[in-house]
Amino acid sequence: MQMFGDTRMNKYLFVPAGVRRLVSLSAGVQPDGTSKADDHLDWSYKCAKSVIRKLRDSRHSAKDLENVLKLGAAQETECICVARSLDGRVQVGDEKGPPHFMYCRLFRWPDLKTYHELRALNCCPNAFHLKKEHVCINPYHYTLVTPTGFAALPPVIISRNAQGDVDSRQLAEFNSTAAMGLAMDETEIPENQSTDYSGDMAGSCFSPTGSAVTSGYATSIPPETPPPGYHPDEDLKSPISVTGSTASVYAGSAGPGSPFGSGGSVASFPQGGPRSAASSTDGFRSSPLPYTPRAVDSDETTSIHYQDSPHWCEIRYYEMAQRVGHIFAATIPSITVNGFTQDTAKDMFTLGLCTNPNRTTDAENVRRHIKRGVRLTYIGGEVFAECISDSPIFIQSASSNARYKWNKTTVCKVPPGCHLKIFNNEEFAAALRDAVSKGVQSVHELLRLVNIRISFIKGWGVVYSRKKATQCPCWIEIQLTGPLQWLDKVMVKMSALPPGSSRT
Structure with a gap:
């Protein structure tokens, strides 16, 4: 032919x-x-x-x-x-x-x-x-779904009754931290809890995760159940089994309005039952309440709108506590962070090119196993992290922890082939509106929501010898620039106006 x-x-x-x-x-x-x-x-x-x-x-x-x-x-x-x-x-x-x-x-x-x-x-x-x-x-x-396919976020309204003084040192610390990464001060973090997550596309609940960590390294173990699929979406109510300060989280199902739709799941909470959304450990609701603007004299208010940044996130690579290589700015919706050595392109940050004269043996070993690494996707106002490596990744996302009512410092183990939603713009907007009403200190505390840490191969937390991310051989910090700039504008505006009666 x-x-x-x-x-x-x-x-x-x-x-x-x-x-x-x-x-x-x-x-x-x-x-x-x-x-x-x-x-x-x-x-x-x-x-x-x-x-x-x-x-x-x-x-x-x-x-x-x-x-x-x-x-x-x-x-x-x-x-x-x-x-x-x-x-x-x-x-x-x-x-x-x-x-x-x-x-x-x-x-x-x-x-x-x-x-x-x-x-x-x-x-x-x-x-x-x-x-x-x-x-x-x-x-x-x-x-x-287009990258900008989400409803415009309502502006943050700053009234004179919701403003407070901001210490000049605190504002300088905010700007310095935002510029240099390492946003979550390790000294302020109590014990990092650890969570094993195995999500299934079909919505079934698995007990074994299909992978295990031995001497800090991930080793593939043939699962007794089908291999894990992908983390369900935002209204997940995961079956949780808590023992001490270590949580094991298994499959759940998606919620309406998500790319995955809806489904049912069952939860077990041995320690006192589930917390309500309003009683989340960090004051961040698991799902935002509908926004209803209140009639306020325009002379007494300031509106600050959210604006997307030309690059939606910045990624910094660390080996232990040392930052290595350049800062990668993500300008397209889907990017990968991998361990290969080809030239870094717009859609990938290749850690294999990052040189470090002080590199440890542990870092060398981990770098050999990163391979395809992690895929980060920003679409519809949400950010997802998907493990496309042969070994698990470990994620600390304050936004995810609040959504699923985990401890705010929980580190989530994501096996190969699974993903976790690590940020949602609407949830952040609701948290910011709530924080503004409480005062500038509450706004400052939201900085941890826009910084996500991901460690390759090796985890950290109470079940590991490594208690901090800065003790992991190879890890990255993702800083979401749009939400961070929104926080910055709110902080600057609140610091420039006279203190209000609701200062906390």
């Missing part, structure tokens, strides 16, 4: 006709079956074979999928469903991911980086997030 006249196409000569037809309908592949990148073409054929295998066990056929792809978005089409696997993912080559993500990437958006960029249409009754036995893979039943 002319389609396979190219020498590099010879290896596809004996590919079944059904696979070839699907590849010809895929995105990023020319009608003659060629592609600019050989690796993309190889992946396309593997993915097409995968979807045909999945459809064999379905009431739909490959022909049904072909018809949907030919119609495109021109008219409404039915769901094309495949059976949900035990862990909710499909294997394509050496990649594993949700089926709707894999097949949307094949047929519509070849540049998709993460499933967080997808949201199901309301008309789809079998969308992935609904957690049904059969999952819709019709690429035209999903749409892209």
